Every structure is written in structure tokens, then in C-alpha cells.
Amino acid sequence: MLDDVLSYLESNLANSLSDLKEVLRLPSVAAKGENMEETAQWVADHLDELGLESKIHKTSGQPVVTGHIDVGAKRTLMFYDHYDVQPAEPFDLWESPPFEPTERDGRLYARGVADNKGDTVSRLWTIKAFLETGTDLPVNIKFVVEGEEEVGSPTMPEFVKDNKDFLKADGGIWEFGGSGIDGIQEAWLGLKGLLYVQLEVERLTMDAHSAYACILPSAPYQLVWALSSLKDSDSRIKIDGFYDDMKQLSESDLKAIAKVDLHETEVKDHYGIQHFLNELKDDALKEAYYNAPTCNIAGIESGWQGMGSKTVLPAKAMAKLDFRLVETMDPEDIKNKLRRHLDNNGFEDVKIAWYDGYPAAKTPVDHPFVDVVNKANKIVFGHDLVVHTTSPGSGPLYLFTDSVPMVSIGCGDFDSRAHSPNESIIIDNYLLTMKRVAVVMDEMSRW
Amino acid sequence: MLDDVLSYLESNLANSLSDLKEVLRLPSVAAKGENMEETAQWVADHLDELGLESKIHKTSGQPVVTGHIDVGAKRTLMFYDHYDVQPAEPFDLWESPPFEPTERDGRLYARGVADNKGDTVSRLWTIKAFLETGTDLPVNIKFVVEGEEEVGSPTMPEFVKDNKDFLKADGGIWEFGGSGIDGIQEAWLGLKGLLYVQLEVERLTMDAHSAYACILPSAPYQLVWALSSLKDSDSRIKIDGFYDDMKQLSESDLKAIAKVDLHETEVKDHYGIQHFLNELKDDALKEAYYNAPTCNIAGIESGWQGMGSKTVLPAKAMAKLDFRLVETMDPEDIKNKLRRHLDNNGFEDVKIAWYDGYPAAKTPVDHPFVDVVNKANKIVFGHDLVVHTTSPGSGPLYLFTDSVPMVSIGCGDFDSRAHSPNESIIIDNYLLTMKRVAVVMDEMSRW
Numbered sequence: 082m083l084d085d086v087l088s089y090l091e092s093n094l095a096n097s098l099s100d101l102k103e104v105l106r107l108p109s110v111a112a113k114g115e116n117m118e119e120t121a122q123w124v125a126d127h128l129d130e131l132g133l134e135s136k137i138h139k140t141s142g143q144p145v146v147t148g149h150i151d152v153g154a155k156r157t158l159m160f161y162d163h164y165d166v167q168p169a170e171p172f173d174l175w176e177s178p179p180f181e182p183t184e185r186d187g188r189l190y191a192r193g194v195a196d197n198k199g200d201t202v203s204r205l206w207t208i209k210a211f212l213e214t215g216t217d218l219p220v221n222i223k224f225v226v227e228g229e230e231e232v233g234s235p236t237m238p239e240f241v242k243d244n245k246d247f248l249k250a251d252g253g254i255w256e257f258g259g260s261g262i263d264g265i266q267e268a269w270l271g272l273k274g275l276l277y278v279q280l281e282v283e284r285l286t287m288d289a290h291s292a293y294a295c296i297l298p299s300a301p302y303q304l305v306w307a308l309s310s311l312k313d314s315d316s317r318i319k320i321d322g323f324y325d326d327m328k329q330l331s332e333s334d335l336k337a338i339a340k341v342d343l344h345e346t347e348v349k350d351h352y353g354i355q356h357f358l359n360e361l362k363d364d365a366l367k368e369a370y371y372n373a374p375t376c377n378i379a380g381i382e383s384g385w386q387g388m389g390s391k392t393v394l395p396a397k398a399m400a401k402l403d404f405r406l407v408e409t410m411d412p413e414d415i416k417n418k419l420r421r422h423l424d425n426n427g428f429e430d431v432k433i434a435w436y437d438g439y440p441a442a443k444t445p446v447d448h449p450f451v452d453v454v455n456k457a458n459k460i461v462f463g464h465d466l467v468v469h470t471t472s473p474g475s476g477p478l479y480l481f482t483d484s485v486p487m488v489s490i491g492c493g494d495f496d497s498r499a500h501s502p503n504e505s506i507i508i509d510n511y512l513l514t515m516k517r518v519a520v521v522m523d524e525m526s527r528w
Numbered sequence: 529m530l531d532d533v534l535s536y537l538e539s540n541l542a543n544s545l546s547d548l549k550e551v552l553r554l555p556s557v558a559a560k561g562e563n564m565e566e567t568a569q570w571v572a573d574h575l576d577e578l579g580l581e582s583k584i585h586k587t588s589g590q591p592v593v594t595g596h597i598d599v600g601a602k603r604t605l606m607f608y609d610h611y612d613v614q615p616a617e618p619f620d621l622w623e624s625p626p627f628e629p630t631e632r633d634g635r636l637y638a639r640g641v642a643d644n645k646g647d648t649v650s651r652l653w654t655i656k657a658f659l660e661t662g663t664d665l666p667v668n669i670k671f672v673v674e675g676e677e678e679v680g681s682p683t684m685p686e687f688v689k690d691n692k693d694f695l696k697a698d699g700g701i702w703e704f705g706g707s708g709i710d711g712i713q714e715a716w717l718g719l720k721g722l723l724y725v726q727l728e729v730e731r732l733t734m735d736a737h738s739a740y741a742c743i744l745p746s747a748p749y750q751l752v753w754a755l756s757s758l759k760d761s762d763s764r765i766k767i768d769g770f771y772d773d774m775k776q777l778s779e780s781d782l783k784a785i786a787k788v789d790l791h792e793t794e795v796k797d798h799y800g801i802q803h804f805l806n807e808l809k810d811d812a813l814k815e816a817y818y819n820a821p822t823c824n825i826a827g828i829e830s831g832w833q834g835m836g837s838k839t840v841l842p843a844k845a846m847a848k849l850d851f852r853l854v855e856t857m858d859p860e861d862i863k864n865k866l867r868r869h870l871d872n873n874g875f876e877d878v879k880i881a882w883y884d885g886y887p888a889a890k891t892p893v894d895h896p897f898v899d900v901v902n903k904a905n906k907i908v909f910g911h912d913l914v915v916h917t918t919s920p921g922s923g924p925l926y927l928f929t930d931s932v933p934m935v936s937i938g939c940g941d942f943d944s945r946a947h948s949p950n951e952s953i954i955i956d957n958y959l960l961t962m963k964r965v966a967v968v969m970d971e972m973s974r975w
Binding site: 111112113114167168170231232233273275277279284285286287288289290291292293294295296297298299301302305306308309312314352353354357358361366369370373375376377378379380381382383384385386387388389390391392393394395398399401403405427437472473474475498499500501502 | 558559560561614615617678679680720722724726731732733734735736737738739740741742743744745746748749752753755756759761799800801804805808813816817820822823824825826827828829830831832833834835836837838839840841842845846848850852874884919920921922945946947948949
């Protein structure tokens with residue numbers, strides 16, 4: 082009985098959290114490639130424990146873990162999660178250690194708790210609740226849990242190519258989601274694409290005394306000029322042809338977007354700003370949010386960064402850029418345009434040391450699976466989902482959308498600080514999000 | 529007898545180096561404020577041991593150590609040195625640990641050995657050689673050894689103001705110098721001024737997921753735009769009025785400069801470059817070397833600098849800039865012009881977090897003390913000094929030039945890598961530079 086499942090989840094919340102804390106203690110930072118196999122094994126063991134036959138797929142990068150059970154149901158539900166997390170730096174801004182999960186004021190703090198180990202474990206425990214209460218699974222289940230989502234999912238294309246048959250389902254729940262700043266649950270139907278590049282300039286074979294800046298070329302200045310050439314102070318990207326393949330928002334997108342409140346005042350207060358970028362607001366803000374490609378400096382580094390002064394002319398400089406792409410921009414094409422821009426503007430020596438990326442994708446807003454998820458949400462949370470046609474964030478959704486309509490919901494909230502210090506979730510939301518998945522499974526069986 | 533002094537220096541080279549290594553093991557990095565008092569005490573103890581009455585002068589920053597002895601001679605010689613060193617980062621580029629002095633192939637490697645502990649200790653040992661051989665000191669001696677030269681000598685003005693009477697001498701030997709790329713000894717009669725600023729931008733109260741770059745302002749981009757606005761890609765500085773107070777080179781400067789060979793090919797090979805900045809060469813290169821003010825990025829930092837990718841929109845960004853100033857530019861005035869430039873170009877939020885600096889200064893190329901030093905050099909090294917009217921580097925020379933004609937010579941060489949990894953000196957030069965100071969003292973007594 083579904084009610085037994087929901088009761089079980091409630092009375093076993095502490096056990097579920099204990100499991101979650103165990104995996105949060107593994108610092109599986111994909112950018113550093115640490116603790117990855119151990120964490121993949123943790124996921125595989127927990128899938129097996131639930132009778133979901135696990136498989137650890139070797140790839141050219143980190144392994145992908147899958148699990149599945151076919152109970153002969155009409156519908157199949159897929160979960161896409163990831164066992165890797167963002168780096169936790171800067172550590173000194175954390176109020177409790179990032180890899181020592183800590184409860185405070187109804188929240189659970191740890192790197193990866195919102196993005197996305199909390200969701201991964203909550204979904205495993207929802208299945209467990211069916212098993213432990215002797216309730217038949219109403220749908221067949223598939224799990225895909227990758228280990229490189231936070232570094233651009235470089236090996237997912239090869240995994241998907243090799244596992245085409247596995248990647249079919251009637252509906253899928255994507256890795257993240259939660260409540261907005263007003264506490265209302267949100268669903269995300271799409272993700273922007275990503276191009277991540279590391280730029281490097283080397284203009285001298287060794288650092289020089291900065292006295293020689295009068296006659297020697299500067300790597301950090303060359304990088305600064307190159308970055309400045311990429312984007313105007315009004316944030317318009319100046320790479321030739323950058324916006325050429327950008328699809329405009331459709332009528333149904335615009336209709337869905339019109340229903341959304343972006344809570345401008347609250348978001349500005351949260352980040353301590355007077356104005357959004359370029360003083361955007363109302364419809365223009367929404368258009369940027371849902372359909373603006375970006376060129377962001379995620380990191381920049383050269384020379385002396387310690388205390389006080391060091392008078393050095395650094396030999397090298399480095400910047401990490403992430404471009405968010407919208408439909409139907411191609412990351413490889415944008416990378417080529419970036420290279421051409423650099424070459425044509427005197428920045429031949431600014432190297433693209435490495436890059437990675439994937440395109441944007443969306444599940445249509447009028448797909449019936451979206452209604453199934455919304456109905457479940459209303460039963461558990463008592464209100465309709467706010468439906469975002471796309472998230473401003475990215476993920477390899479494009480690999481799935483041909484064969485699985487995906488909806489992203491989860492246990493996060495507006496203050497979850499994914500990718501930032503003091504990442505956390507509200508423990509009450511964690512419980513409700515488990516219940517919601519149970520009801521999605523139940524509703525799906527009657528779809 | 530002078531000959532006894534020179535023989536003593538030769539036969540006691542190992543002892544002198546042993547003393548030098550002792551002080552090189554103290555990582556007196558002014559930028560970090562570490563080991564400063566201990567190193568100041570080391571200098572004071574060694575002055576006292578030579579009968580040069582030492583005094584450790586408290587300042588609002590690091591102490592200044594002085595020593596002096598009045599033997600009733602006609603002339604007084606002053607030494608200006610510093611016991612602080614540059615930071616040694618990046619450590620991984622050092623072939624032997626920076627604070628563990630190591631001899632290799634006739635060179636001695638350590639942070640500060642060329643700049644300027646090697647010179648400081650060599651000068652102490654020259655005095656010692658007179659004492660130990662029972663040779664009368666031919667001149668009165670004064671030492672000024674400060675502890676913040678590498679961070680812009682912020683407290684030297686207060687020290688000089690409080691010790692005006694002490695700061696008189698017939699000639700002075702400044703902290704650094706050595707041989708050029710052709711092995712010929714060089715002297716530096718002037719130093720450029722310096723304005724060092726730390727720029728900081730904060731545009732959000734916390735780092736954000738870079739997905740929000742579509743609607744939130746970027747601190748690193750604001751900094752990049754600000755830096756780009758300061759200097760064109762042809763290195764012309766765009767701060768309004770920046771060049772207004774710049775004194776052009778005099779006739780006697782130009783005459784002295786005409787004699788100098790900057791060894792363009794060898795310098796380019798050393799730094800692995802095809803061309804100097806803006807393809808400068810010949811007279812234009814010399815003019816830049818001796819009289820171009822600069823705007824140099826000594827450090828820049830924001831966001832994720834580790835391996836791989838992190839998709840973050842950093843809340844803050846920081847850059848360290850050093851401006852080399854020529855006569856008669858005023859660092860305070862340039863700082864005000866920088867602030868005005870930032871305010872007038874949309875960079876009000878780019879803060880000058882702190883700054884420091886001092887003006888340029890020169891000893892006239894036709895001063896008789898310059899001839900005294902050249903004569904001594906010819907006796908010891910067998911050739912005339914290459915006389916540079918100014919160094920492209922900086923130091924608080926302006927505090928001394930009113931009362932002491934200063935000439936900068938020392939034990940370094942072209943490959944000494946001051947401020948860079950693998951700083952070193954040639955041990956043979958160290959010995960000869962001690963002998964040269966002994967002969968300067970001798971010649972000075974007959975001036």
C-alpha cells in the first residue's frame with residue numbers, strides 16, 4: 082500500500098539520513114578525481130541491496146553506475162543522478178567541515194548534499210520503502226548514476242552510445258530541484274548547454290622582476306585583454322557568430338514562462354545586489370534567465386596572490402571560462418569561433434589548453450509525464466509545481482531527451498548553495514521529496 | 529695594508545659564505561612579516577661584532593638596523609641594504625629549497641642571496657677583513673639595513689625623518705648590482721619610483737552557481753574590464769594625465785646611455801622571446817628601459833584555480849598592480865589619477881584596497897664618487913663599469929640622494945633571478961665584490 086510506503090519513509094527518516102551522511106563523508110570531487118571508485122562502489126552496493134541489479138560501467142573517465150529492476154509493469158521510470166561533487170574550496174568559508182555532514186536548525190550541511198547526493202539517496206530509500214513494506218513496485222526502475230557531472234560529463238556520450246537499449250523509459254527524474262525562494266516546489270524541463278575552456282598564456286620562459294615590464298611582454302595583461310575582447314561591459318558576447326544558431330523561445334515556452342515569478346526582490350536581497358546584471362527586470366530578466374547564453378570567468382590566476390606586495394612579471398596566466406549555451410548552439414562550433422576570435426584579434430598565444438561541453442536540451446512542457454509529476458507534487462506538497470521550461474544550469478540532458486522525457490525535481494531549496502560554501506538541504510524537504518517520488522511511481526502506473 | 533685585507537678575504541671565503549648561509553636560512557619574507565625580528569637581530573649582532581655600534585630602530589613596521597663607526601677619517605661611506613626577501617613561491621620551481629642555501633657549479637642558490645643578503649654579508653666581511661688584519665679603516669662607516677624593501681619601504685620615510693643627521697655621507701653603496709649578460713660589472717645611479725596597489729571587487733555577497741551568470745554581475749569580469757581600461761595592447765597607459773609630470777632624459781643621461789649595450793639578443797634568448805615588448809629595439813628600447821613608466825599585473829586571482837572545471841560565478845576578484853614611475857612622477861598623484869580613472873569609467877566598485885609607493889631618484893652621472901667606484905672596479909675586475917643612469921627597478925633612493933651620492937653595485941649577475949625561483953649568485957663574484965668594496969674604501973680616503 083502506498084500509505085505504508087509513506088509511513089515507512091517517515092518513521093525511517095533517521096536511518097535514511099544516516100545512509101546519506103555516510104556517502105557525504107566521501108569527498109568525491111570529480112575535478113580532483115579523488116574517492117571516485119569508492120563512491121561508485123557505495124552506490125552499486127546500495128542498488129544491489131534493493132534488488133536493483135547494479136553494474137559499474139568502466140569508461141575512459143570515471144565509472145557510470147547503473148541499476149535496474151523489471152517488475153513487468155507497464156511503465157518504466159528512470160533516475161539520472163551523479164555521485165561526484167563540486168570542489169569545496171574555499172574551506173575557510175564553511176561553518177562546519179564540508180565532508181563532515183552536520184545538522185543545524187533543521188538543515189543538513191555538507192558538500193554535495195543538495196547537488197546531488199541527497200536526491201540520490203532519497204530515491205534509493207523510496208525504492209527501499211516499497212520493498213520493506215512488501216508493496217509491489219508500481220513501475221520498472223532504472224538508475225543511471227554518473228561520476229563526472231560536475232566536470233561536464235565528458236564520458237557520458239560514450240556510455241550512452243554503448244547502452245542505447247538501456248536508455249529507454251516512459252519518464253525520468255533528473256538529478257536536481259527543490260523549492261524556490263517562496264518555498265514553492267519547482268520543476269525544470271530543460272538544461273542549458275555548456276562549453277568549459279581553460280585559457281593559458283605563456284609569454285616568458287620564467288617569471289621576471291617586474292622592473293622589466295618596461296621591455297618584456299606580460300602574460301596576465303595579454304589574458305586580460307583577451308578576456309575583455311570576448312565580452313562588452315553590457316555582457317554582449319563579441320565572438321563573431323556567437324549568437325548565430327540561437328533558437329528563440331517558442332510560443333509554448335513563453336506561455337509557461339509568463340506563469341513564473343522570479344521573485345526579483347528576494348533574489349537580489351539574497352546576493353546583496355541593488356540590480357540584476359544590466360539592470361534587467363520583468364520580461365527581459367526572464368528572457369535572460371531562460372534563454373541568454375553566457376561567458377563567465379569561473380577562475381583566473383597569475384602571479385602573486387598572497388599577502389602584501391611582490392613585484393613580479395609573471396611568465397604565465399590562466400583563466401577558466403564557462404559558456405552557458407541555449408538551444409541550438411553547438412559547443413564545438415562555439416569553441417571554434419572562440420579560437421577564431423582569439424586568432425583574429427592578436428591573441429594567437431592565448432591557448433585553449435582544454436575544453437569540454439555539450440548542447441542544451443528540453444522536454445516539451447506539454448508532455449503527459451510533466452502532468453504526472455505535477456499531480457504527485459500536489460498530493461505531497463499541496464500545491465502545483467512552478468514549471469521552468471529550462472534551468473539556467475547545465476547537464477547532459479541532451480543524451481536522454483530523445484528516449485526519455487525528463488523532469489528535474491529534488492530536495493534542494495533556494496538557499497541550498499550548490500557549488501558554494503555551506504551547501505545544505507532542509508531535512509523536512511528531504512522527507513517530502515522521498516514521498517513525492519513514491520507518489521510519482523504510483524501515479525505513473527495509472528497513466 | 530690593503531693587500532692583507534684582500535688576502536684575508538680570499539683565504540676566509542668559506543667562513544664568509546658560512547655566515548651568509550646562516551642568514552639565508554632565515555625566511556625573512558617581508559610580504560608575510562615572518563622571521564623579521566630574528567633577522568634584524570642577526571644583522572645587529574654582526575655589526576656589533578665588528579665594533580660598528582648597532583641600533584635596532586623600532587618603526588610602525590619592521591625595524592631598521594643601523595651601525596656606524598667614526599675613525600676620524602675625512603670621508604664617510606654609507607651602505608644601504610635590506611634584510612628582507614621576496615616570497616619564494618612558486619616553491620615547486622626551485623631546484624633546491626629556497627631557504628636551504630645550496631652550492632652548485634660555482635653558484636650559491638637561495639632566496640635573497642642576490643637581493644640582497646649576499647651583498648649585506650659581503651660588506652660586513654669587508655669591514656671584518658680590515659679589523660682582523662689590523663688595517664686601519666680608511667673611512668668612517670655607516671650601515672642602514674631595512675626590513676621592508678621588498679614591500680615598498682613603507683616606514684623608511686619616518687626613519688629618515690627621525691634620523692636626518694645620521695643620513696649624511698660622502699658616498700654610499702646601494703643594495704644591489706653585479707655583472708651584465710656579458711660578464712661586465714654594472715653600476716646603477718638611479719632607481720625608478722613605485723606605486724603598488726591592490727585592487728579588489730566584490731559584486732555579490734557570496735559565490736553563486738555560474739548558471740546565474742545570465743542575471744548576476746561578475747566580479748572577475750568587472751576587474752578584467754577595469755584592468756583592460758588602464759592599458760592599451762601597445763602598453764600605452766590610458767589613465768588621464770598619467771604621463772603629465774614625466775621628466776624627459778637629460779643630455780648627460782642620453783650621453784651615458786649611448787655608451788651602454790643592452791645585449792638585446794642575449795636578453796631575448798634568456799627570456800625565450802622573439803621580440804621585446806612592442807618590438808622595441810635600439811634607442812627606443814633604451815628609452816623604455818631607462819625612462820618608461822609601467823603598469824604591471826603582479827598578481828590576479830578569482831574563483832577556481834585548481835584542476836579541472838568548477839562552474840562558479842565568483843563573488844570577489846583581486847589584482848595586484850605595480851606601476852614603475854620615472855622622475856618626477858608622484859606616486860600619490862598617480863594613485864589619485866587611477867582612482868579618478870576608475871570612477872570615470874564605470875569602475876566605482878573597483879576598490880583600491882591598499883597602496884604604497886615612492887618617487888624615482890638619481891645620483892648625477894658626473895659626481896666624483898662615481899669615478900671613485902669605477903676606479904676601484906677597474907682595479908679589482910680589470911674593466912670599466914657599465915654605468916646605468918637608472919635601474920628599471922625601484923627602491924627608496926629618493927630618501928638618500930639629497931645627502932648621499934649613491935651608486936648601486938653588488939654581487940649579482942644577469943642570471944641571478946632576483947624575485948624568481950632559483951635565485952643565485954656566482955661565488956667568484958661574491959669574493960671580488962668584497963675586494964671591490966675594500967678598494968672603494970681605500971680610494972675614497974685619497975679622494
